[in-house]
Amino acid sequence: MSRRTIIPFGPQHPVLPEPIHLDLVMEDEKVVEAIPSIGFIHRGLEKMAEKKDFQEMAYIAERICGICSFIHSMGYCQAIEAVLRLEIPRRAEFLRVIWGEMSRIHSHLLWLGLTADAFGFESLFMHTWRLREKLLDLIEETSGGRVIFGVCKVGGVRRDVDAEALDRLLAALADLEADCREIAAVFARDASVQRRLSGIGVLPKEEALRLGAVGPTLRGSGVPSDSRRLGYAAYDALDWAPVTEEAGDCRARCLVRMREIAQSFDLIRQAVAKIPEGPVSAKVVGAPRGEYFARLEQPRGEVVYYVKGNGTKHLERFRVRTPTFANLPPLLKILQGCELPDVPIIVLTIDPCISCAER
Amino acid sequence: MAHLTISKLLAKSAAKKPATRRYPAEKRTPPKGARGRVTMKQLETCVFCGVCGKKCPTRAIAVKRAEKTWEIDRLKCILCGECVEVCPKDSLTMEEEHAAAFVAKRIESHVQRPQPAPPDPP
Amino acid sequence: MMIETQPLEPLDRAALPARVAALAKEGWRLVQICCSCRDAYEVTYSFDREGRFLNLRIGFSKEDPALPSITESYFGAFAYENEMQDLFGLRLDGLKLNFHGNFYRLAKKNPFLDPPAAGSPGASPAASPSAPSAEGAPRAAPDPRPT
Amino acid sequence: MKTALLGALLWLVVAPILGGLLAGADRILSARLQGRVGPPLLQPFYDVLKLWDKRGGVVNRFQNFYMLAFFAFVLVSGALFFAGGDLLLVIFALTVAGVMLALGAWSTNSPYSHVGAERELLQMMAYEPMFLLMAVGMYLVGRSFHVGVLARAEVPLVLALPGVFLGFLFVLTIKLRKSPFDLSASHHAHQEIVRGITTEYSGRGLALFEVAHWYENVLLLGFVWLFFSFNPALGIVAALVVYFLEVFVDNAYARLTWRTTVRATWAAAALLGVSNLILFQYFAR
Numbered sequence: 001m002s003r004r005t006i007i008p009f010g011p012q013h014p015v016l017p018e019p020i021h022l023d024l025v026m027e028d029e030k031v032v033e034a035i036p037s038i039g040f041i042h043r044g045l046e047k048m049a050e051k052k053d054f055q056e057m058a059y060i061a062e063r064i065c066g067i068c069s070f071i072h073s074m075g076y077c078q079a080i081e082a083v084l085r086l087e088i089p090r091r092a093e094f095l096r097v098i099w100g101e102m103s104r105i106h107s108h109l110l111w112l113g114l115t116a117d118a119f120g121f122e123s124l125f126m127h128t129w130r131l132r133e134k135l136l137d138l139i140e141e142t143s144g145g146r147v148i149f150g151v152c153k154v155g156g157v158r159r160d161v162d163a164e165a166l167d168r169l170l171a172a173l174a175d176l177e178a179d180c181r182e183i184a185a186v187f188a189r190d191a192s193v194q195r196r197l198s199g200i201g202v203l204p205k206e207e208a209l210r211l212g213a214v215g216p217t218l219r220g221s222g223v224p225s226d227s228r229r230l231g232y233a234a235y236d237a238l239d240w241a242p243v244t245e246e247a248g249d250c251r252a253r254c255l256v257r258m259r260e261i262a263q264s265f266d267l268i269r270q271a272v273a274k275i276p277e278g279p280v281s282a283k284v285v286g287a288p289r290g291e292y293f294a295r296l297e298q299p300r301g302e303v304v305y306y307v308k309g310n311g312t313k314h315l316e317r318f319r320v321r322t323p324t325f326a327n328l329p330p331l332l333k334i335l336q337g338c339e340l341p342d343v344p345i346i347v348l349t350i351d352p353c354i355s356c357a358e359r
Numbered sequence: 360m361a362h363l364t365i366s367k368l369l370a371k372s373a374a375k376k377p378a379t380r381r382y383p384a385e386k387r388t389p390p391k392g393a394r395g396r397v398t399m400k401q402l403e404t405c406v407f408c409g410v411c412g413k414k415c416p417t418r419a420i421a422v423k424r425a426e427k428t429w430e431i432d433r434l435k436c437i438l439c440g441e442c443v444e445v446c447p448k449d450s451l452t453m454e455e456e457h458a459a460a461f462v463a464k465r466i467e468s469h470v471q472r473p474q475p476a477p478p479d480p481p
Numbered sequence: 482m483m484i485e486t487q488p489l490e491p492l493d494r495a496a497l498p499a500r501v502a503a504l505a506k507e508g509w510r511l512v513q514i515c516c517s518c519r520d521a522y523e524v525t526y527s528f529d530r531e532g533r534f535l536n537l538r539i540g541f542s543k544e545d546p547a548l549p550s551i552t553e554s555y556f557g558a559f560a561y562e563n564e565m566q567d568l569f570g571l572r573l574d575g576l577k578l579n580f581h582g583n584f585y586r587l588a589k590k591n592p593f594l595d596p597p598a599a600g601s602p603g604a605s606p607a608a609s610p611s612a613p614s615a616e617g618a619p620r621a622a623p624d625p626r627p628t
Numbered sequence: 629m630k631t632a633l634l635g636a637l638l639w640l641v642v643a644p645i646l647g648g649l650l651a652g653a654d655r656i657l658s659a660r661l662q663g664r665v666g667p668p669l670l671q672p673f674y675d676v677l678k679l680w681d682k683r684g685g686v687v688n689r690f691q692n693f694y695m696l697a698f699f700a701f702v703l704v705s706g707a708l709f710f711a712g713g714d715l716l717l718v719i720f721a722l723t724v725a726g727v728m729l730a731l732g733a734w735s736t737n738s739p740y741s742h743v744g745a746e747r748e749l750l751q752m753m754a755y756e757p758m759f760l761l762m763a764v765g766m767y768l769v770g771r772s773f774h775v776g777v778l779a780r781a782e783v784p785l786v787l788a789l790p791g792v793f794l795g796f797l798f799v800l801t802i803k804l805r806k807s808p809f810d811l812s813a814s815h816h817a818h819q820e821i822v823r824g825i826t827t828e829y830s831g832r833g834l835a836l837f838e839v840a841h842w843y844e845n846v847l848l849l850g851f852v853w854l855f856f857s858f859n860p861a862l863g864i865v866a867a868l869v870v871y872f873l874e875v876f877v878d879n880a881y882a883r884l885t886w887r888t889t890v891r892a893t894w895a896a897a898a899l900l901g902v903s904n905l906i907l908f909q910y911f912a913r
Contacts, residue, residue, distance in 0.1 A: 039583075052416070124882075141393075183368075190365065191361060192808050210555065211556060212510055230483065317517040321515075326512075328557075369662075
């Protein structure tokens with residue numbers, strides 16, 4: 001039987017609370033083709049930058065995404081600072097790394113939970129999010145916000161974290177790390193989980209590069225590409241290497257993220273050990289003139305912040321290329337030939353954030 | 360390949376107190392330094408300079424100097440805390456507790472009452 | 482502070498497909514395509530290979546808003562090219578997956594084509610709320626900042 | 629005759645109460661395993677009452693008729709069982725109920741419902757062999773297909789048919805709609821087919837489905853009880869233990885695909901069920 005049916009997937013689907021719509025052309029339970037449509041919530045934030053003061057825009061940039069929020073504001077500030085040739089204090093750079101990595105852990109935990117939910121493992125989902133909640137508490141204690149940190153500004157960060165608070169943070173993170181290992185073991189070893197992830201949605205290395213995949217999607221296919229290697233903020237002072245997996249399937253992408261959680265804990269420890277004393281922000285003088293592409297590693301992959309200033313306090317052009325935007329073409333490719341029950345899992349393994357792709 | 364790898368975690372959670380709480384009955388105390396809501400703490404010290412409103416990235420705060428009124432639209436406020444930082448008289452504070460939910464759009468308004476005239480020098 | 486060196490290679494529109502095909506062969510990854518438009522179009526193609534960054538820049542006038550598509554070499558470029566088509570009103574020749582202006586559901590056609598505000602570039606609409614908007618197009622309401 | 633009627637009547641009245649309470653206990657236990665507080669015990673009843681009050685949107689007029697038929701066949705199936713009737717008839721009535729449910733889903737236009745209905749039929753294909761093996765096994769031991777006779781069997785069924793019992797527990801997961809085999813309609817709509825078979829049901833139709841599912845659960849636990857019928861009290865304990873074991877398994881597995889389901893259940897039927905029957909035949913001689 002090869003009767004073709006079209007199953008609409010999204011923009012409102014309980015498994016994938018993201019405004020993406022896919023028309024899945026099916027032969028029984030097999031997907032022949034996936035036709036995407038997005039653009040349900042285009043917000044025009046890039047245009048908004050042309051009306052807002054460039055310093056205020058840091059708050060807007062952070063709100064591009066409700067999950068990888070901190071690194072968005074960090075990317076924006078880095079781009080502006082590069083144009084301004086503004087040297088920010090070293091302590092601020094370390095604090096940015098600490099918060100950035102906390103944001104990464106939180107995002108990955110959120111993703112792991114959603115994936116567990118997609119393959120019908122409710123208890124694993126709940127437990128993953130229980131841990132995420134603990135991390136959100138830590139974020140709130142250090143930055144004042146739970147998901148929107150609101151601490152990054154052009155020229156540094158808005159609040160300092162004292163030594164005592166950093167020690168408390170390390171102690172709490174050590175507990176959390178042990179809990180995360182428990183969850184990670186289930187993802188890595190459980191038989192029913194493997195059956196849903198192994199060999200599903202394979203993205204070969206060459207294909208991943210050619211289609212422009214970024215982040216864990218690319219590293220899951222064996223390419224050690226990680227923008228943190230450029231050495232922005234304090235990453236040049238820390239000892240680490242990108243996490244890669246070779247298989248290129250859903251399990252590989254999942255393992256990459258799990259190992260990155262462990263790596264982030266390590267990076268935070270290193271950063272706390274090495275953080276220098278000093279001020280946390282520099283005074284901003286003048287307005288940006290010139291252009292720069294800031295590239296940072298989001299939990300979901302490389303984000304590109306392009307700013308072009310003309311010497312006024314309003315930017316001439318502001319552009320964000322979010323990781324999900326780059327991961328859409330590889331998604332369409334790996335959806336071809338998969339089975340219906342695997343669709344949500346495959347879609348999730350690129351960690352789609354459509355709302356952030358549509359700035 | 361292993362089966363029931365999560366069972367230990369499940370058993371442990373069943374034995375322990377749940378991680379969630381019965382919300383309205385049991386409230387969470389926010390940590391120190393949390394950004395919960397902006398409040399006009401000391402209306403008497405406010406000079407209605409309007410700097411908070413100018414610095415607000417979302418224009419949530421409106422200051423009317425003539426009427427001695429300070430207003431905030433909580434639905435617009437993004438809790439960045441800029442206003443609290445720039446306030447020259449420290450009239451504004453950031454409270455840790457979140458503002459309560461409300462159903463209708465409204466603007467919270469604070470009007471300074473005319474202060475009693477200083478007593479005449481004898 | 483780290484500031485990356487970002488080479489910018491000016492390129493003619495006609496030479497684009499061949500240049501991009503060569504880059505694809507060398508194993509460069511397409512990072513992004515950025516279009517901007519003030520007095521003239523300016524499109525930047527960014528590539529990366531093992532951390533090295535390379536930009537190709539194409540400039541052309543507003544009278545002739547057309548570009549050759551690079552989806553032949555990089556299929557993934559369809560997202561960027563459809564975006565340019567929707568936001569800036571460019572015509573992409575040879576676009577492999579063309580949404581014909583429906584990639585984004587926009588309230589207004591080609592919203593990024595307008596200059597930002599009337600008068601001087603970057604003028605704050607809040608500062609001059611009554612300024613007539615350029616080209617007679619209705620602008621977004623100015624910030625309702627109370628006065 | 630009198631006891632038979634009494635059994636059937638008791639089933640009709642007590643089963644939904646018992647099933648609802650079990651569902652409530654299931655939700656509390658699941659919540660605790662997940663580190664949550666969970667809903668009150670009576671939540672399933674509140675849910676059904678609320679559904680009953682809701683306006684029901686139907687796609688066509690057959691849809692709720694099929695749901696009613698599903699409900700009726702579940703009731704008939706259970707009444708036969710608790711009246712001590714023919715075991716084969718009970719199993720086939722339950723099968724017809726399942727077919728009604730699938731037809732109801734087919735009658736709508738939703739692709740989710742269609743996929744759900746297809747999966748429901750595949751699930752039936754997966755558990756049916758084991759159900760029939762169970763009936764055959766019980767016949768071999770108790771020399772009758774009648775539940776009334778089997779309940780008074782001299783040999784404890786569970787001791788003579790341990791393999792069949794385990795195999796039955798395996799397919800019970802499908803019937804209880806629990807992970808890893810909750811393909812056609814999971815308890816949560818967080819599924820690729822949005823609850824599948826009941827996607828297009830709302831209001832009273834959905835309430836009926838819920839209540840029918842409670843009935844079904846009690847009937848299935850009745851099968852478990854039958855294995856332990858030599859000691860009725862032990863049977864009730866066993867049924868409860870089995871139910872909560874299933875809740876635990878539900879929380880410890882991801883949802884599998886239909887291929888894996890059919891493969892696993894048939895393998896279980898062959899390995900546990902058939903070998904048990906062969907061994908029993910061999911030693912019983």
